[in-house]
Amino acid sequence: MxxxxxxxxxxxxxxxxxxxxxxxxxxxxxxxxxxxxxxxxxxxxxxxxxxxxxxxxxxxxxxxxxxxxxxxxxxxxxxxxxxxxxxxxxxxxxxxxxxxxxxxxxxxxxxxxxxxxxxxxxxxxxxxxxxxxxxxxxxxxxxxxxxxxxxxxxxxxxxxxxxxxxxxxYGRGGSGVRLFMSFGAQAGELAYVDDGSVKTTTVHxxxxxxxxxxxxxxxxxxxxxxxSYETDVSAKELYEAMGKVLDLPVKSRPAADAKATMGEFLARFISTENRASNAKAKAELGWEPREKKIIDDILNGSYVEVAKSLKKPAA
CATH class of the missing domain: 3.40.50.720 (NAD(P)-binding Rossmann-like Domain)
Structure with missing residues (x-):
């Protein structure tokens, strides 16, 4: 090299x-x-x-x-x-x-x-x-x-x-997590689709x-x-973590309402199951993910300062 x-x-x-x-x-x-x-x-x-x-x-x-x-x-x-x-x-x-x-x-x-x-x-x-x-x-x-x-x-x-x-x-206070936190801060609340049970894939x-x-x-x-790193994080867990660090309410929104308020792309993105194995990358590339997991990074890592910057000052 x-x-x-x-x-x-x-x-x-x-x-x-x-x-x-x-x-x-x-x-x-x-x-x-x-x-x-x-x-x-x-x-x-x-x-x-x-x-x-x-x-x-x-x-x-x-x-x-x-x-x-x-x-x-x-x-x-x-x-x-x-x-x-x-x-x-x-x-x-x-x-x-x-x-x-x-x-x-x-x-x-x-x-x-x-x-x-x-x-x-x-x-x-x-x-x-x-x-x-x-x-x-x-x-x-x-x-x-x-x-x-x-x-x-x-x-x-x-x-x-x-x-x-x-x-x-995710990580270093950026990407989609920061975007969704910004949307929540502007709206005064965060919402996942239906029961939020679908699992998704993450990587730092x-x-x-x-x-x-x-x-x-x-x-x-x-x-x-x-x-991929984790494949068992639910939308509800993600949004509740973002809500906790932002001190905002988190609610469930029916799919039809979510599409009307968020747009079809975003509503489908946060309600789509995706559990992609990293076994091939680990076996063939020798890759071993080792950074903070996504919920920990939201609650105790790089997104804490993001949340502080997004919170509206008290009246």
């Missing part, structure tokens, strides 16, 4: 910044795709270098991929425009993959792409699922389209590996970042790996 260069999209983001920091600590050089001076400065503060461009800078993507030893694709086109249909996100992502793999073809270099454990449906008996489980017949989005397209690029002589992130990537951002680096060393070409 000494003096090997990683080119990364999303290198200054929530997960990417942790990968960047850990990679540099291991001796890699990191070059991040940067859209702004603010991103430039963040990458420099992490010890990385940068190249200016975005997901439409195909020449930059192609050139930097050809120069690098490893490419990690983390940037999500949806985050840049939440109003666009997901079919457009898939189209944009596939073109990014085309540009990157044009730079990598025939090299057998490593190309890591990002997916999610929600691409598979829940087990009918409420057990854990794995990377070969049936795909979800009514998915929240078509993320599997991006994953499938990227993995097919292995035919170009590239070592393509997909990392499937848990629905709840630091553990996820370490898994990306392990996949560089040990991942098998053409394979997907679930990056």
């Amino acid at each position: 000494a003096n090997q260069t990683i080119f990364m999209t999303g290198a200054n983001g929530y997960i990417g910044s942790r990968i960047t920091e850990f990679a540099i600590a291991e001796g890699y050089n990191v070059v991040g795709l940067s859209r702004s001076e603010t991103s430039d400065q963040k990458l420099k503060s992490l010890g990385a270098s940068f190249v200016r461009g975005d997901l439409f800078s195909y020449d930059v993507l192609r050139e930097q991929s050809a120069k690098a030893d490893i490419v990690i694709h983390l940037a999500d086109a949806l985050a840049q425009n939440m109003d666009q249909p997901y079919s457009k996100v898939v189209e944009i992502d596939n073109k990014v993959v085309d540009a990157i793999t044009d730079g990598l073809k025939g090299s057998n270099k490593t190309f890591l792409v990002t997916s999610g454990t929600l691409v598979t449906g829940a087990d009918p008996n409420h057990g854990e699922t794995n990377e070969t489980s049936p795909l979800w017949s009514e998915p929240l989005n078509d993320r599997i389209g991006c994953e499938t397209y990227a993995l097919k690029q292995a035919s170009k002589g590239i070592r393509v590996i997909a990392l499937r992130l848990a629905p709840y990537v 951002v630091d553990d996820a970042a370490r898994a990306y680096l392990l996949a560089i060393k040990k991942g098998r070409a053409g394979e997907a790996y679930n990056l």
